[in-house]
Structure formats: structure tokens, C-alpha cells
Amino acid sequence: MEDLGQSLDHMRHTAPLVHNITNYVAMNVMANVMLAAGASPAMLHAREEVEEFAALAQAITINIGTPSPAWAEAMEMAAKTANAHKTPWVFDPVAVGATAYRRELGPRLLALSPSVIRGNASEILALAGVGTAGKGADATDSVDAAQNAARDLAHQSGGIVAVTGPVDFVTDGDRTALIANGHEMMPRITALGCSLNGIIAAFLVGQDPFDATVAALAYYGLAGEQASQKAEGPASFQTAFIDALYQLDPAALTQGARVTV
């Protein structure tokens, strides 16, 4: 596995343009998280421009947090453009088990071979067709309970699956990694999972997808740990977290990552 600090360094030197089709809740915080980390985010979803822009982007994220038919069409257009250009793309199946509409949309996007699927345990179980609805955008299942579903989804999609929670689990179907970095304040801020998709996407550019995903998760979790030392509650945590993403240097990531491969 490549040195995690080097992976962060590579991402920052590349400063990749990442096209995000994300939800209304996440747009602002996700863009700020990505800018702090050193990536270049753009949020857009109109069918009239999505293919043109996706063709320019170095990575793409697609998130079904607040879907509608026009957005869903744009998501499929962007995913197909990504595949045509061999551009990596990250899929976040937000609350995919919650409604019939999402249970139909999730598999449609899964069929377009995302490079990385990132969700909480309930979302990964629901996308794999074996699980619960979760609690809206929040998880009601443990990461451990979603490991087999993650392996199945990785085989089905041909990509990487990352299940996030107290300890994150990453698999390509054969290899696995556990990332113990993170802080319990992270799920108390909305859209930190969505924002993480943009960080994973930025790390994917020019790097091995499995190693890049692990490095992105360790970096994100370690920034959460550092932010917790300054925060008094969720609001100050968000500010401190964005600062920590900016301040964290490659050597500190190599030293502070708690990854078991």
C-alpha cells in the first residue's frame, strides 16, 4: 500500500477539478471541505450542460440525497460521460432504502459501474438488496453488518466500496482495509458523508483506486480527530474541521493514520 501522506501530497499537487452532482443540503459545505483540502469543486446538474462539464472534469461525484427526475437524468448522463472518458466517479446512495423512488434510482446508477461507492452501513445494505431502510440519511446498522454486502457490491460493480461509520471498511471485493480514524462528532454535522465523496474523488485522480480511497478516509478521519480538540459542539466542530483539512500535512497523515489492511 502506498504511503498515505504521499497520496495526500499527490492530490494537493494535482488540485483536481471535481464535478459534483450533490444534494441541496451538501452543496455549500461540500465545496468548502473540498477547497480546504486542496481540490477544485464545481457543483452543477442541469441536463443542458452536464455532459459538457463532465467531459472536462478530472473526477465526478453523484449523490442521490435530494433527487428529482431531471436530476436523475443528469446523473445518468454524467456517469455515462465519466465512463466514456475513463474518468473516475464516486456514487453516494443516500437513503437508498427509504423510498420506492430511491430503490429504483440506486440500482440504475449502480449499473453504470461507479469507481467507488461510499455510503453508511444501512445504505450499503439497502443498495445490495439485503438490508434495512436506515433512518432517512442516517445509519441504523453497524459497519460490521455491512461487510459482506460491501464485498458483493464491489464484485457486482467492479469498483471499490467504502462503508463509513465509527471504523470505516473499504473493499474491492478481495482486498479489505479498516480505517479507525474519525470522531463521534462527525455524524452530528449534516453532509460530512456527502463532502467525503468529493475528497475520495479528488484522491482518485491519477492514483490506485483502493489506496486512494483508504488514504482519503484516513485523512478525513484524522482531520475530525484534530478538530475535536478545538470544538465545543457541532457548530464549532464544523469550522475546526475545515481548518484541520487545510492544516493537516502529509507527514502528520502518515504518522496519524490508523489503517489495518
Ligand SMILES: Nc1ncnc2c1ncn2[C@@H]1O[C@H](COP(=O)(O)OP(=O)(O)O)[C@@H](O)[C@H]1O
Ligand atoms: N461514530 C463515529 N466515530 C468516528 N467517526 C465517525 C463516526 N460516525 C461517522 N464517522 C466518520 O464520519 C464520516 C462520515 O461518515 P458517515 O457518518 O458514516 O456518513 P453519512 O453522513 O453519509 O451517514 C466518515 O469519515 C466516518 O469515518
Ligand SMILES: Cc1ncsc1CCOP(=O)(O)O
Ligand atoms: C439531511 C439530508 N437530507 C437529504 S440529503 C441530506 C444530507 C445527508 O448528508 P450526510 O449523509 O452526509 O449526512
Ligand SMILES: [Mg+2]
Ligand atoms: Mg450520507
